[in-house]
């Protein structure tokens with residue numbers, strides 16, 4: 303097994319492993335350490351069944367079911383594997399989406415920071431991908447915090463942000479919520495801007511998602527200005543790694559230490575990814 307850093311602010315390619323086979327103890331340990339260090343890992347040329355993807359994913363923690371399927375009656379996309387999420391724009395012969403998120407852009411976000419225990423990470427496996435489209439990008443929030451300009455650091459001290467629980471990362475309204483125009487009324491928990499891992503003391507900016515966010519206690523225009531400045535800082539090119547998809551890729555990221563986004567892609571192209579999610583710990587507030 304080899305771990306090759308991307309040369310960017312985060313991300314590494316791992317070669318020399320067949321993830322459909324059980325990992326040697328030493329490799330498991332090295333992978334967990336590499337994931338902590340590089341925050342995003344990818345493997346090319348894998349061919350995993352859902353069972354194999356789940357078995358590999360368990361190397362990094364307990365799996366949890368994805369957010370509710372926004373279509374139909376909310377039942378899992380693959381009923382026999384409720385821990386597997388499908389990310390796809392493909393529709394069945396009956397016109398029913400076989401997966402989530404469609405073909406549009408997914409704006410910068412961390413997954414589910416509006417729940418008490420946001421996921422630790424997620425793992426995607428590319429079954430069908432249009433080459434040269436639908437890139438996934440990641441931004442390093444540990445570095446972004448370390449290099450946060452002093453004025454911004456001061457502005458977020460003692461402040462919190464509302465993490466919107468009513469929309470998914472493609473901007474779709476979740477079942478049971480109403481569209482609310484005024485960000486001051488956004489539903490969701492209030493969280494400090496700095497996330498700190500109680501085990502390691504490692505810190506990162508915690509931003510969640512920009513749409514519908516609000517900084518309680520500030521006039522709306524000041525809240526908007528502060529959030530715009532923070533997001534512009536955290537998503538600068540120097541903090542970003544771009545993953546260009548190939549069929550068979552496995553791509554995994556540490557949810558609370560990075561932001562991620564996805565480019566839109568040709569609606570006529572087929573893109574099918576299977577995804578697992580690793581359970582996280584409670585975060586403060």
Ligand SMILES: [Fe+2]
Pocket residue numbers: 411412413471562
């Ligand atoms: Fe996401």
